[in-house]
Amino acid sequence: MDSGSIRRTFLEFFKKKGHTIVPSAPLVLKNDPTLLFTNSGMVQFKDYFLGNATPKASRIADTQKCLRVSGKHNDLEEVGIDTYHHTMFEMLGNWSFGDYFKKEAIAWAWELLTEEYKLPKDRLYVSVFAGDKDDNLPFDQEAYDLWKQFVAEDRIIQGNKKDNFWEMADLGPCGPCSEIHVDLRSDEERATTPGRDLVNNDHPQVIEIWNNVFMEFERYWNPEKGGASELFKFDLEYHGEDKKAKREKLRSSLTLLRYLPAKNVDTGMGFERLCRAINLVQSNYDTDVFTPLINFAAQTSNIPYGKDEKTDIAMRVIADHVRAVSFAISDGQLPSNAGAGYVIRRILRRAVRYGFTFLNFKEPFIYKLVPILSGPLKDVFPELESQKEYVSKVIFEEEASFLRTLEKGLKRFELIQNEAKNGVINGDLAFELYDTFGFPFDLTSLIARERGLSVDEQAFNAAMAKQKSRSKTDAAKETGDWVIVGSDVKPQFIGYDQQEAEVKIIKYRKIKQKNKELFQLVFDKTPFYAESGGQVGDTGYIQNINEKITIVDTKKENELIIHFTEELPEKLESSFEAKIDQQKRSLTEDNHSATHLLHAALRSVLGKHVEQKGSLVNDKVLRFDFSHFAAMTTEEIQKVEYIVNQKVRENIPLDEKRNVPIEQAKALGAMALFGEKYGDFVRVITFDPKYSVELCGGTHVKSTGQIGMFKIVSESSVAAGVRRIEAITAEAAEQYFRSELAVLEEVRALLKNPKDLLASTKSLLEEKHALEKKLEVFQQEQANQIKDQLAAKAVKSNGYHLIIERVTVPNADALKNIAYGLRNQFDDLLMILAADVESKPQVAVMIGEKLMESKKYHAGNMVKELAKEIEGGGGGQPFFATAGGKNINGLAAVLDKARKLI
Numbered sequence: 001m002d003s004g005s006i007r008r009t010f011l012e013f014f015k016k017k018g019h020t021i022v023p024s025a026p027l028v029l030k031n032d033p034t035l036l037f038t039n040s041g042m043v044q045f046k047d048y049f050l051g052n053a054t055p056k057a058s059r060i061a062d063t064q065k066c067l068r069v070s071g072k073h074n075d076l077e078e079v080g081i082d083t084y085h086h087t088m089f090e091m092l093g094n095w096s097f098g099d100y101f102k103k104e105a106i107a108w109a110w111e112l113l114t115e116e117y118k119l120p121k122d123r124l125y126v127s128v129f130a131g132d133k134d135d136n137l138p139f140d141q142e143a144y145d146l147w148k149q150f151v152a153e154d155r156i157i158q159g160n161k162k163d164n165f166w167e168m169a170d171l172g173p174c175g176p177c178s179e180i181h182v183d184l185r186s187d188e189e190r191a192t193t194p195g196r197d198l199v200n201n202d203h204p205q206v207i208e209i210w211n212n213v214f215m216e217f218e219r220y221w222n223p224e225k226g227g228a229s230e231l232f233k234f235d236l237e238y239h240g241e242d243k244k245a246k247r248e249k250l251r252s253s254l255t256l257l258r259y260l261p262a263k264n265v266d267t268g269m270g271f272e273r274l275c276r277a278i279n280l281v282q283s284n285y286d287t288d289v290f291t292p293l294i295n296f297a298a299q300t301s302n303i304p305y306g307k308d309e310k311t312d313i314a315m316r317v318i319a320d321h322v323r324a325v326s327f328a329i330s331d332g333q334l335p336s337n338a339g340a341g342y343v344i345r346r347i348l349r350r351a352v353r354y355g356f357t358f359l360n361f362k363e364p365f366i367y368k369l370v371p372i373l374s375g376p377l378k379d380v381f382p383e384l385e386s387q388k389e390y391v392s393k394v395i396f397e398e399e400a401s402f403l404r405t406l407e408k409g410l411k412r413f414e415l416i417q418n419e420a421k422n423g424v425i426n427g428d429l430a431f432e433l434y435d436t437f438g439f440p441f442d443l444t445s446l447i448a449r450e451r452g453l454s455v456d457e458q459a460f461n462a463a464m465a466k467q468k469s470r471s472k473t474d475a476a477k478e479t480g481d482w483v484i485v486g487s488d489v490k491p492q493f494i495g496y497d498q499q500e501a502e503v504k505i506i507k508y509r510k511i512k513q514k515n516k517e518l519f520q521l522v523f524d525k526t527p528f529y530a531e532s533g534g535q536v537g538d539t540g541y542i543q544n545i546n547e548k549i550t551i552v553d554t555k556k557e558n559e560l561i562i563h564f565t566e567e568l569p570e571k572l573e574s575s576f577e578a579k580i581d582q583q584k585r586s587l588t589e590d591n592h593s594a595t596h597l598l599h600a601a602l603r604s605v606l607g608k609h610v611e612q613k614g615s616l617v618n619d620k621v622l623r624f625d626f627s628h629f630a631a632m633t634t635e636e637i638q639k640v641e642y643i644v645n646q647k648v649r650e651n652i653p654l655d656e657k658r659n660v661p662i663e664q665a666k667a668l669g670a671m672a673l674f675g676e677k678y679g680d681f682v683r684v685i686t687f688d689p690k691y692s693v694e695l696c697g698g699t700h701v702k703s704t705g706q707i708g709m710f711k712i713v714s715e716s717s718v719a720a721g722v723r724r725i726e727a728i729t730a731e732a733a734e735q736y737f738r739s740e741l742a743v744l745e746e747v748r749a750l751l752k753n754p755k756d757l758l759a760s761t762k763s764l765l766e767e768k769h770a771l772e773k774k775l776e777v778f779q780q781e782q783a784n785q786i787k788d789q790l791a792a793k794a795v796k797s798n799g800y801h802l803i804i805e806r807v808t809v810p811n812a813d814a815l816k817n818i819a820y821g822l823r824n825q826f827d828d829l830l831m832i833l834a835a836d837v838e839s840k841p842q843v844a845v846m847i848g849e850k851l852m853e854s855k856k857y858h859a860g861n862m863v864k865e866l867a868k869e870i871e872g873g874g875g876g877q878p879f880f881a882t883a884g885g886k887n888i889n890g891l892a893a894v895l896d897k898a899r900k901l902i
């Protein structure tokens, strides 16, 4: 069965069982401070599990793009070396939100695998949770009994907490899980060792394909124990090898479990592993998900796949990584220097390195795989196919620049190699190669080995560990448990219509980062806009007769709106008057609406390939990143400014529509951004239906006239294929023009208010230029005169012409010209000049050509010695050297010393 049919079969199967099929969420996450990337199917449904949002259906199924390269799930180092862990993979999943539970989930999983996909039953094993005494977790008898209906008992394995208990975080929903494993070994091998002994043992042919999580518990802090603070203290202070196990024990002792009122099912099946199992092949890379990519790498490198483990690994790494990088870029995450972007850069660099080292790819190569990847997936992930040119351009630029870095690193390696002691390269230097040039340890030691050297691995690891612990301590953060204050209502955002409101606190928690303590409050309803879509969060205050508390920021955590304060209100149950900083909000709205006008103007001036790639909007400035491959010309920038300002003057009223079905919004011409997650109903912001229609959750001006004025202040490049415009509006723009005009006024006054400022400035510059020319000629003549005077003073003795004199010259060039002039005149010259150059002391030594042959004098050494008298230093060639100094009074001493030296 081909991979397309396998995916389709899964979705159709669950559709028949009453599930709503939803698209994959983007790979890159916004508004989730706990994760950089989607790493499992449940991520997009987190709010449902946490009770922050209502599920759109109680049964859902999908295939989700996942990336496991950081945090809890980090499979990066294994990828390519093993044959069943990927960086980016698809996770097929079915969900029940308070609907069906273990009975249906288990029966359907078995039906799908054995009847639809026809996996041989004698290759399947299942596992259930054995329970955990230390953590007070019970054995999952229910799942065991349900599996017994389908599977012989010797195929049911009782697994431990690590493999068979699922939790989202330290706290929150959790529960036992049941995995399904498949044994893909040959009949002979299976006859010798039973598969059950190999389950969960990292055997490359006995692998987990599906995990069914039964969320039935909720973990919470035991009110009688130290809670979050104690765990935070441990995280910061304990650094032993056994940290993980110790932490786990501590957490257990600090928390309690209770049954959830509504139970959920969350399942995840690795799509690539499933394809392999159904086709009974030895590796995920032998399925049609990967073979087109592997084949292309094999053809291009002229090395067959399957010939040598090293080159095979390199091809697998490339085939895997191009998927991760391409999907991330098409979801809006460009490679960069920090955060999620840095992770993507590192993945791509790992692929480039493998290609460079083992497949001899010295030119960019990976970008060529993008269309091979995107074509077959165009119906499932259209975002990749429609952006394939952009994605491959970005990858090309990244590859080219990293290949240059690699070359530089190799040069650095030459130097480092010279410092090797007893054939061992210093571990700190190897770490420098890693940190600055992206050379991982294996590459450095490979190159070292080729040259008969080795690398101090221990010291390298120590340097690495030091860096890691530094960044861990920086990132440590204590998040307290939510404390419920009021009734548990679903919080509402009312800030589109109201700037103030009477609110009640429904819950709060304490957080601590870098020893700063803050509180996060959630209100029943709020006028505060939470940072998202590029627009910053509102600030303001809440108050009543007793107290006034400042809101320093507002952010989103998934769907939850969180208000940050530095202190906690004393009377939490009271009502408060909540009020946003209106001035800041209003200036921010000017910039946000201007961003929409700018986006439309860019598309009309530069073309329809312009797409938003990022934006930041606050009360001072707007920053807009967009796809475009060349720097904008001055004319283009002016045109864009002109259009936007024209739209401002037209004073177009805002047309805001909430809860528009997404399909209808698209029909209106609204462009959905890649990498953005939209619900079924969206908000549409229109400024003239023929000009700007956008899907947007931000706040805007009532009509464009409010923006007042728009001015682009810079246009630059942020990454390959992405440009950035920074612009200002309203008062900031007015202020900008005012200060520019003030400068102009000052210049005009300095030039004595000429009629034509430009013409007078030009003529002033021309005059200056002419004078400079004259001065140059004059100085040249002066230098010639000095040279002639010196030549006249030359003393012929002992086989050389000796000149030891003090001179005053206009500049260093003149001194040099004089010295060379004299050298041309006397081939047996020995010249030492102590010069006053614009009141600074200099020494110059020049030795004639013929005198050089005697090898008696060395200008460089002589200058070094003489310069001591003027407290300076310098050098040069054996025949000519100069030195500058600090002490002009030392010039006489220079001459004395020179006479003694000769």
Ligand code: ATP
Residues within 6 Å of the ligand: 040, 068, 075, 084, 085, 086, 087, 088, 089, 091, 208, 209, 210, 211, 268, 269, 270, 271, 272, 273
């Ligand atoms: P493993 O122990 O094999 O790493 P896991 O326990 O990390 O798997 P889960 O987190 O339960 O896996 O994810 C559900 C399913 O997703 C797994 O059963 C597997 O089929 C698939 N999966 C997990 N990690 C990867 C990966 N890195 N590459 C490909 N598929 C994966």
Ligand code: MG
Residues within 6 Å of the ligand: 073, 075
């Ligand atoms: Mg894993």
